[in-house]
Amino acid sequence: MDANDGFRRLDRRECLGLLATVPMGRIVYTRQALPAVLPVNFCLDLDVAVVVRTSESSELASAIDGAVVAFEADAAADAGWSVVVLGPATLVTDPAEHARLLRTGPRSWAPAPREVFARITLEMITGRELMGGRTLYGVDHSS
Numbered sequence: 260m261d262a263n264d265g266f267r268r269l270d271r272r273e274c275l276g277l278l279a280t281v282p283m284g285r286i287v288y289t290r291q292a293l294p295a296v297l298p299v300n301f302c303l304d305l306d307v308a309v310v311v312r313t314s315e316s317s318e319l320a321s322a323i324d325g326a327v328v329a330f331e332a333d334a335a336a337d338a339g340w341s342v343v344v345l346g347p348a349t350l351v352t353d354p355a356e357h358a359r360l361l362r363t364g365p366r367s368w369a370p371a372p373r374e375v376f377a378r379i380t381l382e383m384i385t386g387r388e389l390m391g392g393r394t395l396y397g398v399d400h401s402s
Contacts, residue, residue: 269386274342275306277334277386282365284332286311286379288323288348295322301330302365309344309379310351310364314371323348323377330379339389346382350375 269277278284285296297319299311309330313319328348333341351357360376367374 265390266387267390269340269342269388271384273388274384274386275303277340278303278309278332278342278344281332281334284309284330286319286323287329287331288319288326290318290322300365300368301332302363304360304364304378307381308346309381310360311377311379312360312365312367312374313377314369315373315375316371320350320375320377324350328379340386342384342386344379344381344384346380348377348379350377 283298283300286299287294287296289295299313299319301309301311304310311319326348327346330344331341351360357376364376
């Protein structure tokens with residue numbers, strides 16, 4: 260636990276394990292030189308990348324391809340943890356890889372005629388877990 264802040268740092272293995280337990284996160288990218296945050300469903304791909312699925316013509320697809328982005332997922336309401344990933348995002352262009360992700364990747368919330376997958380490489384991954392006797396959203400984490 261970090262001194263006096265009530266949180267415990269999570270190692271990479273713990274972060275990956277927690278990411279695998281939730282279906283939704285937030286991608287942080289730049290839109291017109293300002294930070295933008297968008298909720299997305301996602302999956303982990305071989306423990307080396309976060310993968311999101313979006314329309315090929317979406318603003319998200321064009322904004323993140325080749326850019327360094329942040330991705331965050333949490334379970335604050337029931338477990339008190341947060342994981343943040345930083346890394347470059349690239350659109351998957353290899354047909355075989357695209358076909359594999361159609362089978363194993365995240366499903367679209369709003370299917371589009373032409374969908375693409377964006378892969379966020381896990382260059383930096385950090386996490387923290389709430390520790391100790393505080394109540395968060397009506398849940399006592401002291402026990």
